[in-house]
Amino acid sequence: MTSAHALSVAMLLADARLPSGGHAHSASLEPALLGGMPTSEVPAWLFGRATTVSLVEAGTAVVTARLLAGTAVGEPRGTPGGTAVGEPRGVPDGVRPAGAFDLADVVRAWAARTPAPALRDAARLLGRGYLRLARTLWADAPAVRALVAHDAAHGPLPRAVVLGAVAAATGLPAADTVRLTVYDDAQTAASALLKLEPLDPVTPARWVLEACAAAEQHVLRVAACTTPEDIPASGSPQTEGWAQAHALLSQRLFRA
């Protein structure tokens, strides 16, 4: 059986109708509005996300995909050159070659770049939904099996890591993985906005494209990430503060 084209996979992943659990999230928009950001600032805020936190997620997905591409079974290890070997675990940490990394290193790099617990929790919740999907759709893909094994041993993985595994399993090019991440984040916020504020539904669609355009100058740089250290660390302190406050609210429409 021929596989679906990578573009089809990207469209599937970016489709809000996909049952991945994304509908419960506003990509930090509800926290921002409840934190006092006026609706008029949403376009600038989307621009900010597309050039900061979205790139952290995108870089995490790209490095994960590089690590998992062409893996066999077990926990893969990567090298800065991007090659991954499918050796099962069991090599003591002390003897791995300099610069080599594994899935736990990618997760650690992502977590160190995501200081707000509320945002880490939200990303792991989304990762769980994505992994359920990936486990069903690409059950035999070594990249997905590596994730399932890691998930069982170490707990839920963030969405960006699961997306990276899907990219590895389906041959989604790195640059498109970056664009998909940016688009998905912006579109998630835009569709949440329509549930929170009365607005002409076409207006946020333009903002989504503008946010994607703002990220375009960073796409190749992020797509070139090969090691966990390469992952962008562009933070968003105000968003992090809003996310923490939102996580304590009982009256909210979205999970995060």
Place this chain on the structure above:
Amino acid sequence: MPDALPDALMPDAPMPDAPDPDALPDAPDSNALPEAPDLDALPDAPDPDALPEVPDGSPTTAVPRAPSTPRVTRVAVERPTGFGAPVRVRTSDGLLAARLVARDGTRAEVALVAGGAMLLGGDHVIVSVRVDPGCALTLTDVGGTVAYDGDGKACRWDADIRLGPGAGLTWAGLPFVVASGADVRRTTTARLATDARLTLRETVVLGRSGECGGRITLRTDVADDVGPILVEELTAAGDHPVPGVLGDHAVIDTVTDVRGSPPDGPGDPGGPGGPDSSDGRGGPDSFDGPGGPDRPAPAPDLDGAVTLRLDRGGTLTRWLGPATHLSPLDLAPDFGSAGQ
């Protein structure tokens, strides 16, 4: 000795039990200061032993103004040579001068003093801090720093921190002001050995009074033997506020409190939670208060500030606001708080 310093250099809480430096044996390699050694002649890998030990209370000397010369300000705290002796402190001056304020058998306090007008376009401040196993250092800024309009030339400020096993550093930084027209890259890189503890306050202000402020990239990279603990790169420009990043706030005030992994293993590296900074060893001076490994932080009594619990333990407490004097954060140069 501390008495020899001008009042401005005295810490808020001078160590009462500081041994009389006059009673201490001279370090064998204690060259005469204040003349700093020529660091440009040093090899790339800094050898602290090549630096003379600083006599307590050495007078502040004017550093020759030499923009664009990346001379390194070094502070190294080493274990005492003998029982009862104070820690050895070696310093060298760059654009910032380092002055020993106080010390005892495990701890030292060093003040960083601007050697001249700074930061100008093309300036590159480099601060290198080394603390030996089991020793503690408190660094204080004597004055805030202003990055001036560089007329199109960028400037840099890089701090490199290496803490040995069980070592501690408390750095109570004063505001770093980014004037309109300035273009600054400011980085803090820290490597923590087992059980090392790092407490940093970093206050960045966009613009002097009445200014919207220049451009700054603020990078923090803290890691231990296991891997990264906190990696963050914030970019802000006073004339282009971005909602979600800083919004229209002029001040970003951050206190970071992190530890190197405990010796008995790093916990679960891939999962949430991880070792918590509050394992009972923080002592009563631990600013973030008690809290179990998986317990959320007690509602912080810091109006408007947010405390983020990092995935691998430790906290980042941050406040965004219009003016530094309104910040609820506090990291007083409390001598000794870095120690165990």
